[in-house]
Amino acid sequence: MDVYLSSDQLDLRRDVRAFLDREYPPERILQMEQDEEYPDDFYRECAKRGWTAMAVPKAYGGSDGSVLDLCVFVEEVGRTSISLSTLYITGTIFGSHALDICGSKEQAAQYLPGIVSGEKRFALAMSEPVAGSDFAGMQTKAERVDGGWRIEGVKGPISGAERAEVIIAAARTANFPGQSRQKGISLFLVENNPGAPTPGLRFEPKRYAAMKALMVNEVHFEGVVVPDTAMLGPEDEGWMNLARLMDPERLANAAQTIGVAQAAIDSGVEYANNREQYGQPISRYQAVSHPLAEAEAEVAAARLLVYAAAHKRDVEGPCPKEASMAKMLANNVAARATSAALQCAGARGYERDSHFMRRVLEVRGCELGGGTSQIQRNIIARFMGM
8 A cells, every 4th residue: 555655765664663662662652641741852863863854955954855755754653642743743844844935045054954953943833812724814913123023912822832943923014905814924933942932932831632742832922023034935925835835734744643543543453352252352343343444444545645645745846635635534534543443442442541542632633733624625625616
């Protein structure tokens, strides 16, 4: 089923799996989530092994990896922990692709080598408490001041913001009556020193049912001043640049979700083969085996769609319809697969610290991030001419 993968990508998958099995066994993931332990060591190891370099062009010290490379990587990491895979997506993919799409040469030279070395982690501040799916309804504003811009507003929920060295923040810089509401939004590179935040930058932790190891925050911009050189891309055209960034984010989201689903299925099969009732393993009963078999087929189909969309993005460029189809299908299939695995484990799967329950919650979070399934359907329908 790996028809889209090269031998190098298969080697990458094996290397990542060997590393995670050795360094992040299930008991460590459980403890990490219970303790809400931010996985600094994982990010450092990714840098040492050259994995943070995948999304960065060779001109800046990276390995110029493809979107398909990134999907293979985050799928395998997602099989172990959504906290780890989301840290990688936010820390490297957001920054590297944003700088590649709309950054200046000076901005790329300033930040991209830091992604390669692991010294720079990014976060993307798009959503707001009052403007989630209605992105153009944002209330965060940036006003001109001498030599730069003053940003006022609240962003959230934002994954990994408190530990990021750079936050890509979207803010309204102008209004154009009679034109699209998306026009007049600009992007800014806001530097943050974890432990000693930029003046006016305040983080409010938000607690969620899953992904506890990766800090999620509301980010308060209270008169944060950035220089003119911090603007990312043309003024008032931030929406268009963000739209171009969405393909890699949505495909990475889909890939990590497939990883979570596959891990749930594998755990369900292992449990069913070892759990005995009425004198035989419960895997012998079709009521147990058939839902897992159906989930296996659905996950395989969704994986192929993710890989095909990533390949199209690498070869042909932006593919919003295919990226949305991949994310929607992966999220929905993963929800069914994790639910089937939990049902197989019964009450043990429903325990608070169960890996079955953790994975159910993880895929629900994936469905909400990067645009909900309803938003993906809107995008698909629009490209169908509806």
